[in-house]
Amino acid sequence: MKRIEMLILLARRGALGKKIKITLRELANELGISPQSVLRLLEEMEEEGLVDKEVVGRKTYVEISHEGLTFLENLCDAISEALYNGIIIGEVISGIGEGAYYVRQYAHLMREYLGFEPYPGTLNIRVLFPKTVFDAFCGVRPVILPGFVKDGRTFGDVKAYRVQIEDVEGAIVIPSRTVHPPKIAEIVAPVCLRETLGLRDGDRITVRVVKG
Template structure:
């Protein structure tokens, strides 16, 4: 098995183009790329060569390095491992928190036709006139940040009766099997531990809960 430090070195060579052709690599340039000393860079090149993961040739203008078939296989194995980590299908994120009352603005905004039509077309939700607000637990705040890397659905801003309404982004989710969506206005005034959701039903009623009740939100990638 390739040592972690050697794998980092091999990846750096690949990023320089060493998978497709011989690339000029000196101990000094590699050291600068990896943030190590030239002596350490030289030892790693020797280690990779001894393991038959790279081949090195000297030319008049310096040293050239090519990643071998075995070296490419090592990189592909690492790539496959990262794909299993980051591209697992149907990964589920769980957010936990407690139900809180909103500021009262949601009822107005989610009833505006320019938003309602987009919620229906893009989310499959004709929203109940009001939002469901949750204060996340400290442990769920970091999970909430991870959701930013997901593919959110854009809700486009529009003008209606000479008034401009801003855009937003939405992410489908569910609470106790009830379809809903996290909604973040383009100019959100909420802190990061507060999220606002829309649903076709008044979730407070169908769930039979009031402020302070525990809520679990599931987001499936």
């Protein structure tokens, strides 16, 4: 664990692609260990090929090696795979009242591409986890609802990601020109989700992204 903490600390200090000057005392304070333990840790990491260390007089310079960078990248991938696995935790909020209008405009495409008759309205949630709604869709292909022109007005493409809330299947829809920040998700479904699931503003729900 201390090796990971040390690599992250060195990366934050800029030891990427160049050697930086470090002091054992500063690293010890940040890691919560003694300077002697820091020195021993750096020596062990150098032997393992995770860092390159150079001592010039009384000054010590350290750089994360290629092996060290690969270790961090693999760790990052593993953490992302464990956390961002298609789970969205959100808080129910009220929309701005435009959801019903747009669902009606795109209803024929939702029937064709998503396979259900949408309830004329959306359930809006504020995403609490992960950081943004897009993080949950990593590696997931959206269903594209193609844009069209109606009564002289242009309606752009919409990305739809199939999701499930309890036993209800629906989709998170993201217009190509969305006015919502990435922390807000709009969900369409064949039923009124608020009524079916007994939801009110402030309720916390879990949304599962349907993959494949």
